[in-house]
Amino acid sequence: MHDPTTLAFLAALAGGAIYLGHVALWPYRPCPACHGTGHQTSPLNPRAARPCHACGGQRLRPRLAYRLYRNHRDHKENQR
Numbered sequence: 001m002h003d004p005t006t007l008a009f010l011a012a013l014a015g016g017a018i019y020l021g022h023v024a025l026w027p028y029r030p031c032p033a034c035h036g037t038g039h040q041t042s043p044l045n046p047r048a049a050r051p052c053h054a055c056g057g058q059r060l061r062p063r064l065a066y067r068l069y070r071n072h073r074d075h076k077e078n079q080r
């Protein structure tokens with residue numbers, strides 16, 4: 001069982017499982033539009049700010065894998 005292909009496959013499987021577990025534990029990342037501040041400042045006046053449109057001031061955005069999971073879940077619920 002020391003076939004390098006099998007080992008690579010097992011390593012990829014383990015890496016994928018760790019990644020999915022990590023996404024389940026940490027489903028969000030800092031919003032890229034506001035860099036996790038929840039607001040955006042004007043380029044003309046750094047003291048002028050507005051709530052971030054991308055995250056709505058929540059400072060967080062769901063990560064790609066979590067979005068895919070949610071889409072998948074919602075899709076299944078719509079089928080019922």
Ligand SMILES: [Zn+2]
Binds near residue numbers: 033
């Ligand atoms: Zn934002």
